[in-house]
Amino acid sequence: MQTTNPQTTLAETSLPIPKKKVSLSILRRAFQFLSFVLLAVASYFAISHFLLQNVKVVGRSMKPTLYDSEHCLLNRWIYRVRAPQRCDIVVLRDPSDNGFSVKRIIATPGDSIYLKDGSVYLNGRKMTEPYLEAHTPTFSNSKYNDQLILCGKDQYYVLGDNRLNSIDSRVYGPVPRQNILGPLIR
Numbered sequence: 001m002q003t004t005n006p007q008t009t010l011a012e013t014s015l016p017i018p019k020k021k022v023s024l025s026i027l028r029r030a031f032q033f034l035s036f037v038l039l040a041v042a043s044y045f046a047i048s049h050f051l052l053q054n055v056k057v058v059g060r061s062m063k064p065t066l067y068d069s070e071h072c073l074l075n076r077w078i079y080r081v082r083a084p085q086r087c088d089i090v091v092l093r094d095p096s097d098n099g100f101s102v103k104r105i106i107a108t109p110g111d112s113i114y115l116k117d118g119s120v121y122l123n124g125r126k127m128t129e130p131y132l133e134a135h136t137p138t139f140s141n142s143k144y145n146d147q148l149i150l151c152g153k154d155q156y157y158v159l160g161d162n163r164l165n166s167i168d169s170r171v172y173g174p175v176p177r178q179n180i181l182g183p184l185i186r
Contacts, residue, residue: 051077055091055102055184061160061167062102065089065131066184073185084108084156084180086122087131092158093179095172102184103158103168104131113149113157115140115170120159131161138163141170149174156180 048054053074057066066072066089074091084090084105094101107113107122114121118137121127129136138159140147147170151157155174160166169175 049076051075052185055100057102060165061162062089062104063162063165064133065104065161066102066186074182075185076182079180079182084177084183088183090158090183091181092175093181094167095175095179096167100181101167103160103166105156105180106159106169107149107151107157107174109151109153109155111151111157113151115147115149117145132163136163139170154178 053076055072055074057068057070057072060068086105086108088105090103090105092101092103093099106120106127112123114124115138118139119126120129120138139145149157149169151174154177156177157169157174159168159170
């Protein structure tokens with residue numbers, strides 16, 4: 001029976017690694033790293049475009065519910081499953097300047113809104129709006145004191161909670177469904 005010294009065997013069988021194999025190994029690792037980075041970036045953009053997105057509130061149109069510079073999450077996927085609902089606070093593409101706005105949905109398709117003497121009537125009934133500061137009036141943007149608005153198919157009437165400092169559907173009318181990106185999560 002022949003015995004071998006493990007150290008001798010290891011030293012004898014160790015051959016120098018060719019430089020080609022070393023450079024291929026480095027290239028493989030660099031490719032793996034770049035693949036990981038690209039997947040991470042693609043995942044970030046997919047998540048922020050289709051699922052959740054960080055949103056910073058700009059302005060005072062939603063005071064006292066939301067404040068200037070407050071951060072929230074925009075749920076971009078829920079309206080793929082269900083339609084926007086009354087009282088949802090949403091991010092929308094503002095029809096007046098094509099920027100983004102945060103507003104509250106007051107009326108949905110088929111609803112009527114009547115603004116009279118500082119009050120809001122939804123489908124003929126005066127609305128109770130506990131999210132507003134006490135005694136906050138809602139005046140129309142027209143030269144008349146009263147205004148009647150009917151929401152057509154895929155149209156939503158939106159208002160800011162700070163009614164005296166909000167550019168909303170009183171200015172640009174009902175918002176088409178495709179302009180509503182999703183509700184905010186606080």
